Amino acid sequence: IAxxxxxxxxxxxxxxxxxxxxxxxxxxxxxxxxxxxxxGLGLRLIHYSNxxxxxxxxxxxxxxxxxxxxxxxxxxxxxSAVPSQTSVYFCASSDTYSGANVLTFGAGSRxxxx
Amino acid sequence: GQNIDQxxxxxxxxxxxxxxxxTYQTSGFNGLFWYQQHAGEAPTFLSYNVLDGLEEKGxxxxxxxxxKGYSYLLLKELQMKDSASYLCAARDSNYQLIWGAGTKLIIxx
Numbered sequence: 001i002a003x004x005x006x007x008x009x010x011x012x013x014x015x016x017x018x019x020x021x022x023x024x025x026x027x028x029x030x031x032x033x034x035x036x037x038x039x040g041l042g043l044r045l046i047h048y049s050n051x052x053x054x055x056x057x058x059x060x061x062x063x064x065x066x067x068x069x070x071x072x073x074x075x076x077x078x079x080s081a082v083p084s085q086t087s088v089y090f091c092a093s094s095d096t097y098s099g100a101n102v103l104t105f106g107a108g109s110r111x112x113x114x
Numbered sequence: 115g116q117n118i119d120q121x122x123x124x125x126x127x128x129x130x131x132x133x134x135x136x137t138y139q140t141s142g143f144n145g146l147f148w149y150q151q152h153a154g155e156a157p158t159f160l161s162y163n164v165l166d167g168l169e170e171k172g173x174x175x176x177x178x179x180x181x182k183g184y185s186y187l188l189l190k191e192l193q194m195k196d197s198a199s200y201l202c203a204a205r206d207s208n209y210q211l212i213w214g215a216g217t218k219l220i221i222x223x
Contacts, residue, residue, distance in 0.1 A: 042215045042216065043213040102159045104159075105156035107156050
């Protein structure tokens with residue numbers, strides 16, 4: 001089934017640990033995004049990539065890094081997790097970043113940092 | 115600053131009609147999106163407006179007024195499965211989406 005796969009589904013992590021959230025899409029979409037969703041707030045963009053080999057910073061990039069070595073994969077790394085990074089993380093993709101670029105979202109990764 | 119405002123929660127009755135409003139302020143404008151998100155699930159696309167007017171898609175319609183920075187999502191013949199959060203998002207001049215916090219819609223029998 002075409003779509004986006006995120007892993008892990010949920011994770012409890014000690015503060016200070018390094019963590020990578022994985023995201024893979026099989027739709028050959030050019031653009032990919034990482035969002036975090038917190039109660040009472042809208043989705044906030046962490047990092048994005050308009051095409052393989054390029055990345056950009058979103059609204060809340062501090063403490064996170066990404067890479068886009070190929071079209072399909074877009075991992076998000078927390079170098080040293082802090083409790084404020086407790087959130088639900090959604091990876092998304094779209095065929096393009098302009099026009100009616102409909103986002104397809106993964107199922108989300110729920111991360112708890114203690 | 116950039117901002118999206120939508121009501122936090124609304125309640126409606128099965129079979130009725132409900133209108134969810136959204137106002138936006140963005141640096142430039144390149145379209146308005148509505149997404150549906152059931153509890154514990156990922157958002158899914160509902161509608162896209164870039165020109166003024168009404169876009170109809172089955173039981174769901176979306177309206178845009180660019181001069182007023184205003185949009186609404188109209189849901190007709192409400193069903194219990196329509197209980198969800200509805201997310202409004204405006205795209206700015208840099209083609210980045212600015213998201214509202216979502217409107218939780220509760221449908222009562």
